[in-house]
Amino acid sequence: MEECILLVDDEKGILDMLEIVLKKEGFRNIKKAQTGKAASQLIQEFNPRLIVLDVMLPDVNGLEFCMELRKKTDVPVLFLTAKTSDYDKLTGFAMGGDDYITKPFNPMEVTARIKVQLRHQHLYSQIDQSNMLEFQDFSINKNSCEVKKDGSVLEFTALEYSLLLYFAEHPNRIFTTSQLYENVWEQINFGDEKTVVMHISRIRKKIEPETDKVKYIHNIRGLGYKFIPHKKEAL
Known part of the structure; x- marks a missing residue:
């Protein structure tokens, strides 16, 4: 594995422990920082x-650090x-985080979540067979992994794109948050409902034509979420 991983924590013991576990899992290019300033330098x-x-x-506050980072890059961020x-x-x-891990934690759980994020990032960058999904207010180009609205490319993280694509490819079906987490995050035991809910909220803000109304991703009370495909009318 050649993926470059940056570990940022003020506790040296945590950094060393994660580095050891990640290296056992095949990661070699690992950098460590104990301050926001050092992390900024390594990112550059x-x-x-x-x-x-x-x-x-x-x-620095890690949340604010991530918010500033989001102005420059969509690199996956896992909060500790x-x-x-x-x-x-x-x-x-x-604030732009892709996952949230509470201390104390199992280092193998962190490793598993890192692998999921990197796998989605890899799929996001892969060129798939040419395929367009057209809706009234936005489109998904599976060939370039781009989501467009009003002619402009929307900024999506790899997981946001994967979740929206999963909905779009399974229209009019109701999925529980657990099912979405298992199929998109590819995890069963890790994470919780709030992770899925927040990602859906972020997607809605980008694709919905009106901020106060839901048109595409509906919450079916007591059951889960359903994507309603309002198709673009043929000219």
Whole structure:
């Protein structure tokens, strides 16, 4: 595995432990930083494929660091934090995080989540067979992995794209959050409902024509979510 991983945490013991486990799993290109300043420098130097980021750093708030990072790149960010409330998790996703891992954690769980993120990133960048999915307000180009609205390419993370594509390829079917997590995140035991809900919220903000109304991804109370394909009318 050649993916470059950046580990950012103020606790050297955590960094060393994760490095050991990741190397046993085949990752070789690993960089470590204990401050936001050091992390920024490493990001400029070697352009990581994924960042594991502690929320509480000595010189910067990890959430704010991620928000600034999102202005420049869509590299997957996995938050590490001792904060466990739903509000903290939702804040992490709202700031641009792709996953949220609470301390104390099993290092193998972190490794598993890293692999999932990298797998989605790889699929996102792969050129698939030419295929267009056209809807009234947006389109999905499976050949270039692009989502367009009003002629402009929308910014999607790899997981957001994978989730939207899964919905679009399975229209009018109801999926529970557990089913979505298992099929898109490819995990069964890790994560929770809030992860899926926040990603759906972020997708809605990008594809829905009206911010106060839901047209495509509907929440079916007590059952799950369903994608309604409002097809683009033929000219």
